[in-house]
Amino acid sequence: MTCDQAAHAIEDLSQILHSLSQQLAHGRSTIRITRRLPALRRFDIACSSCGSGNRAGARFCQRCGALLNAAPGYGAGHVQSRTLTFTVAARTDTGRVRHQNQDSVYTGVIPLPDGQQAYLCLVADGMGGAAAGEYASRLAADVSRAYLEQESTSHPPATDAAWQALLRDAVRAANRQIYDAARTDAARRGMGTTLTMALLVGDRLHIASVGDSRVYLLNTNGVTDDGAPSAQLTSDHSLVARLVDIGQLTPEQARVHPQRNILYRSIGTDPSVDVDTRSEALEPGDIVLLCSDGLVNHVSDEEIARIALGETDPDCAVMRLVSLANERGGRDNISVVMVRVSGER
Ligand code: CA
Numbered sequence: 001m002t003c004d005q006a007a008h009a010i011e012d013l014s015q016i017l018h019s020l021s022q023q024l025a026h027g028r029s030t031i032r033i034t035r036r037l038p039a040l041r042r043f044d045i046a047c048s049s050c051g052s053g054n055r056a057g058a059r060f061c062q063r064c065g066a067l068l069n070a071a072p073g074y075g076a077g078h079v080q081s082r083t084l085t086f087t088v089a090a091r092t093d094t095g096r097v098r099h100q101n102q103d104s105v106y107t108g109v110i111p112l113p114d115g116q117q118a119y120l121c122l123v124a125d126g127m128g129g130a131a132a133g134e135y136a137s138r139l140a141a142d143v144s145r146a147y148l149e150q151e152s153t154s155h156p157p158a159t160d161a162a163w164q165a166l167l168r169d170a171v172r173a174a175n176r177q178i179y180d181a182a183r184t185d186a187a188r189r190g191m192g193t194t195l196t197m198a199l200l201v202g203d204r205l206h207i208a209s210v211g212d213s214r215v216y217l218l219n220t221n222g223v224t225d226d227g228a229p230s231a232q233l234t235s236d237h238s239l240v241a242r243l244v245d246i247g248q249l250t251p252e253q254a255r256v257h258p259q260r261n262i263l264y265r266s267i268g269t270d271p272s273v274d275v276d277t278r279s280e281a282l283e284p285g286d287i288v289l290l291c292s293d294g295l296v297n298h299v300s301d302e303e304i305a306r307i308a309l310g311e312t313d314p315d316c317a318v319m320r321l322v323s324l325a326n327e328r329g330g331r332d333n334i335s336v337v338m339v340r341v342s343g344e345r
Pocket of ligand 1: 293332333
């Protein structure tokens with residue numbers, strides 16, 4: 001491990017420890033501290049963009065999101081602009097255990113000044129007692145959508161970097177409002193939410209994410225090392241995801257880990273927030289899928305890909321995914337947004 005990689009790993013762990021201390025300070029009592037400290041492990045693949053280490057088999061850099069190994073038919077560069085059609089389905093469900101649904105989803109058109117349109121999909125997974133989590137996720141959705149609408153109409157970005165900067169600003173506007181609301185209202189103290197957005201503009205997909213709600217890009221070309229038609233474009237900002245990265249947990253152990261809900265990055269818990277962003281090319285036949293952890297706690301990546309690609313109707317696919325999570329216990333709120341991309345190749 002290089003000094004840079006060790007520094008990144010220690011920085012990640014210090015973020016986790018800071019988050020745990022904040023949660024304890026806010027009265028959380030369910031954090032279990034064990035004597036077993038995570039050992040830093042030598043990483044197998046170095047990212048050519050940022051130099052960070054990644055575990056063997058990873059397709060995308062866990063730090064900067066860059067593609068680690070280009071696969072045939074899945075380039076990271078720009079493609080010729082063309083007209084694509086997006087068919088969208090969304091569903092949010094309380095699940096079988098919780099009494100409230102603290103998830104929020106949104107899908108809708110963002111008008112651009114030249115008569116073009118962008119399409120926004122969003123999932124937010126709120127946390128906080130009473131109705132605070134529900135309020136936080138709804139506020140995150142409303143504030144970020146309104147910010148995007150206002151700015152895209154008056155100053156539409158022209159590049160991937162500019163779209164990503166706009167998404168980051170939208171997420172930060174939501175963070176500020178929720179942070180302020182949590183500080184000024186005792187009933188809402190400590191509330192927070194994840195916020196994951198996918199903005200489809202022409203043949204480009206722009207993503208912003210904080211927390212552990214995910215975006216997948218699925219297609220039949222096969223985009224993972226083992227040929228599975230699945231790629232998670234977002235990093236989970238959760239304790240268990242980092243423990244998987246440093247080899248202390250397997251993905252299967254992480255899925256059922258009692259501390260899987262602990263996030264070290266979320267919206268509304270700090271006055272400022274780091275936002276992950278990235279852009280990808282879209283092709284006819286692609287499926288963009290957003291979901292909250294209520295889905296992935298019960299349904300594997302392979303099952304998500306098989307159902308999403310196997311159904312021609314996105315509504316049916318979304319319904320089947322939510323039903324499967326409920327059949328397996330529905331421990332948490334379940335949200336799924338799916339976009340099927342069609343057009344001429
Ligand atoms: Ca959740």
